[in-house]
Amino acid sequence: MSDQPSAADEIMDGVYRALRAHGYADLTMQDIADECSKSKSLLHYHYDTKEDLLVAFLDRVITDSERRIAAHADDPPAERLAGFIGWFVFEPEAVDREAFHIALLELRTQGPFNEPIREQLVRSDRLLRGTVVDILESGIEEGVFRDVDVEETAALLVATLDGARTRQITLSRGATAADGDEAEGESAAAERSDGSDGSDDSDDSDGSDEDGSADEGSGHAPSDGTAGVSDTADRPEPAYTRAVAEAALRRIVEPLLAAGAELPSLEDGIAAMAPVDEDERE
Template structure:
């Protein structure tokens, strides 16, 4: 699948975009620790000199790759801002669930987990990981804040609530892929949707009721 992608590339394709796609496939196939520039070049169907023209080192390329998946997540996968807060939060939770047959996605997340375990030893990785965390939490905080402001959700503090949601989804995915247990993310998504979202809604209704009643 990775190599086939290069056959579809046209003359005017963005070479950095193609390198990122090849990195996605190569990370999924080889993992982080064993990944070489040659593996990425093989998936790209080009020479390593092309890679080195764009990136001095494998580390530089991987820093750009983390940036790439963050941007892609923001641009392509986030539920639209104009959805009602409840629906937006539910769609966001759904993003984390993936089918057992999405092997490449699982393999890529596993490779990222290896890379993440290098965070404390690699300042450039860690900066990108912290940025990714801030973005993720910022997205969740914004959804919660919009819901609270519109009166759809109860008055929660978005910061710690977003931190908990980010941790829960990350932990579920990590356990799903490392234990090869496809039940983890769907179960945890359902728990968050049934328990947390319902709680946000129920308490908002209760306080709306209090206001109209008192």
């Protein structure tokens, strides 16, 4: 049995690479032919138009996602949910993945005007929400999650993660200081929603331990004179998808957990759903 990829696999891999390189709007059949080492005439032999080929590609992407999700069907529900959330996270340096999702975003705009593309988009949405529903139902049955409206919770979680990914790929390259101010404001609002105004209500208002030494992070000036300078000032901002995924675990998943159930880490979730090879489409 040959290990060589089929012509169909080569064409789909070519579509993937061409979308990353050219996006949807500027993509041509010749671009795809160049990426898969097939002739343009051969592509037209199998697919009448670029749209026909892209619909077939979307079908392949969704089928691959179905297989990937099915491979984790026997994992514990909380771990599966963390893995699902981690699936949406990608860092700014993942430029190929970003380019691919930008192209997919362009494709999604064709949904209202192209019925075959819309059908694939609806199928993808049903897969994502259905996966979360299945995880929640399994978790409720096993006593890991509280009894909640699974359809409503799935819709909220998918919309949150999908929106975060869209925001990252559309705004990350044009981020400004205003974005940082907005994020800081959102963080402060979240603290207020928890009933905290950010102040320390402890009796030890001088920020000292019983032995008189200053607590770490108490606000006392460091001895080297760098008062007010944070040691995290030079660290890059986390990817927006990562920040939202962390918030989803805390704000959506953690309240779902039954007594005694543990919240999996986002890193474990990301690792669980990591692609097997670099060309795996996410």
